[in-house]
Amino acid sequence: xxxxxWSDIACPWCYVGKARFDKALAGFAHRDRIExxxxxxxxxPHRAKDDVQPVLAMLSRKYGMSExxxxxxxxxxxxxxxxxxxxxxxxxxxxxxTFDMHRLxxxxxxxxxxxxxxDALYRANFAEERSVFTEGPERLVDLAAGAGLDAEAARxxxxxxAAYADDVRADEEEAARLGATGxxxxxxxxxxxxxxxxPTEVFTQALxxxxxxxxxxxxxxxxxxxxxxxxCGPDGCxxxxx
Amino acid sequence: xxxxxWSDIACPWCYVGKARFDKALAGFAHRDRIExxxxxxxxxPHRAKDDVQPVLAMLSRKYGMSExxxxxxxxxxxxxxxxxxxxxxxxxxxxxxTFDMHRLxxxxxxxxxxxxxxDALYRANFAEERSVFTEGPERLVDLAAGAGLDAEAARxxxxxxAAYADDVRADEEEAARLGATGxxxxxxxxxxxxxxxxPTEVFTQALxxxxxxxxxxxxxxxxxxxxxxxxCGPDGCxxxxx
Numbered sequence: 001x002x003x004x005x006w007s008d009i010a011c012p013w014c015y016v017g018k019a020r021f022d023k024a025l026a027g028f029a030h031r032d033r034i035e036x037x038x039x040x041x042x043x044x045p046h047r048a049k050d051d052v053q054p055v056l057a058m059l060s061r062k063y064g065m066s067e068x069x070x071x072x073x074x075x076x077x078x079x080x081x082x083x084x085x086x087x088x089x090x091x092x093x094x095x096x097x098t099f100d101m102h103r104l105x106x107x108x109x110x111x112x113x114x115x116x117x118x119d120a121l122y123r124a125n126f127a128e129e130r131s132v133f134t135e136g137p138e139r140l141v142d143l144a145a146g147a148g149l150d151a152e153a154a155r156x157x158x159x160x161x162a163a164y165a166d167d168v169r170a171d172e173e174e175a176a177r178l179g180a181t182g183x184x185x186x187x188x189x190x191x192x193x194x195x196x197x198x199p200t201e202v203f204t205q206a207l208x209x210x211x212x213x214x215x216x217x218x219x220x221x222x223x224x225x226x227x228x229x230x231x232c233g234p235d236g237c238x239x240x241x242x
Numbered sequence: 243x244x245x246x247x248w249s250d251i252a253c254p255w256c257y258v259g260k261a262r263f264d265k266a267l268a269g270f271a272h273r274d275r276i277e278x279x280x281x282x283x284x285x286x287p288h289r290a291k292d293d294v295q296p297v298l299a300m301l302s303r304k305y306g307m308s309e310x311x312x313x314x315x316x317x318x319x320x321x322x323x324x325x326x327x328x329x330x331x332x333x334x335x336x337x338x339x340t341f342d343m344h345r346l347x348x349x350x351x352x353x354x355x356x357x358x359x360x361d362a363l364y365r366a367n368f369a370e371e372r373s374v375f376t377e378g379p380e381r382l383v384d385l386a387a388g389a390g391l392d393a394e395a396a397r398x399x400x401x402x403x404a405a406y407a408d409d410v411r412a413d414e415e416e417a418a419r420l421g422a423t424g425x426x427x428x429x430x431x432x433x434x435x436x437x438x439x440x441p442t443e444v445f446t447q448a449l450x451x452x453x454x455x456x457x458x459x460x461x462x463x464x465x466x467x468x469x470x471x472x473x474c475g476p477d478g479c480x481x482x483x484x
Contacts, residue, residue: 002432008474010474011474011479012474012479013472013473013474013479013480014474016472017472033419035412035416043474043475043476044476059478062478063477063478073479077479080472106352107352110348110349110352110406110409111408112408112409163353164352166353166354167352167354170277174277177275178459179458179459181475181476182471182473182474182475182476183473183474183475184473185473187459189432190244190431190432190459191459191460192459192460192461192462193459193460193461193462194461194462194463195461195463195471195473196463196471196472196473196480197472197473198462198463198471198472202462202463205462206462209462216421217420217421217429217432217433217434217435218433218434218435219434219435219436219437220434220435220436220440220444220447220448220451221436221437221438221440221444229424229437229438229440230255230258230259230322230438230439230440231255231424231425231426231427231437231438231439232250232252232253232254232255232256232285232424232425233285233423233424233425234285234286234423234424235305236301236304236305237253237254237255237315237319238255238438
């Protein structure tokens with residue numbers, strides 16, 4: 001069974017939601033038969049790459065809230081993160097464009113290290129003092145290497161703006177088709193959806209229901225007209241009756 | 243909606259089946275909203291990389307048929323291919339290990355050129371005089387470049403046996419989980435399956451049924467206990483009621 005998770009590195013609820021989902025998955029009996037794929041969603045796709053701002057200033061400018069209100073929101077998020085055992089830096093976090101990080105996550109997916117890199121990016125963005133936005137590509141190269149990826153290859157991906165760019169956009173188009181307007185957004189076998197960082201027990205319930213409904217494929221064929229399947233297997237290719 | 247197609251480059255029915263499916267897709271009203279993903283399946287995964295044999299000799303050795311019987315099968319396949327407008331070399335084709343080609347197809351997927359490379363590999367294997375098995379990696383690099391991929395990057399993928407190897411194996415494990423024992427094997431939205439190179443109208447029927455049944459996601463949430471979705475969107479992150 002397949003679970004797809006749309007998220008953004010700049011999304012605190014995605015950070016919290018991944019931890020809650022991971023707990024549900026760790027306790028799920030069929031966890032070894034669940035494939036998890038992380039998909040791209042940018043909260044702020046039109047922000048210029050060099051437009052990095054303090055989160056509080058961005059929030060108060062964009063939504064007209066006071067910095068004190070924005071800070072209260074950060075403190076609340078910090079408490080929710082702490083309840084999941086996650087570090088969260090409630091002071092001085094910054095905000096910027098995440099497109100390159102999404103490209104790097106697709107590169108990591110191709111090498112089987114996507115979940116590890118996403119964890120590293122979340123930790124770097126939400127828990128560490130250093131910025132993931134202002135230090136240039138080498139900061140991301142270090143995080144990729146820490147997640148088990150080849151530094152030189154990660155550097156090449158970051159240096160080529162076209163690398164994995166189509167994959168990021170395809171994920172975002174697919175999110176729109178599925179009706180996701182915010183993240184995190186969890187899709188189980190393309191049948192069930194969970195929107196937002198729901199409590200761990202909701203993910204457990206979703207996994208259980210989707211698993212129970214994980215019916216075998218309904219095969220469509222030409223029925224009565226069939227002259228035998230035209231297919232090849234380990235024992236050779238069917239020779240059609242002609 | 244998503245269609246996944248498991249196939250092998252060494253599978254003549256996959257070559258024919260892709261052409262039939264592509265025709266059904268080209269005539270399908272919602273074709274722009276169908277995502278097609280090609281997945282790996284090796285018919286002969288245990289064959290050593292340097293063990294390349296003429297197809298007829300392989301067939302007669304493996305299945306105890308005469309070379310004349312094997313040749314009749316090839317002629318029949320050639321006729322079926324011709325009926326789809328495909329070239330098919332019925333004399334002198336060879337057979338070998340396709341693992342590296344599957345790795346290259348995953349690289350092509352990451353760059354949005356998977357269908358193009360698969361077409362090129364089929365054409366090279368089934369229609370052209372030159373072998374895809376005996377000329378070393380440069381033959382595959384040329385085919386990748388012809389499909390719009392960067393030759394240097396393709397060469398690097400072929401030179402690194404680990405590159406995309408896990409993706410190939412993951413596809414094969416997924417095929418087994420879905421109950422596919424032969425290819426081509428088509429899976430529509432993980433709900434409907436089509437096994438073998440069925441006639442174009444069967445693919446049209448499958449697309450139509452799967453599309454009609456392409457229901458919106460069933461959302462699971464915490465219901466009565468909900469304090470508002472903990473999610474972030476283009477308009478900011480929800481601040482939880484606490």
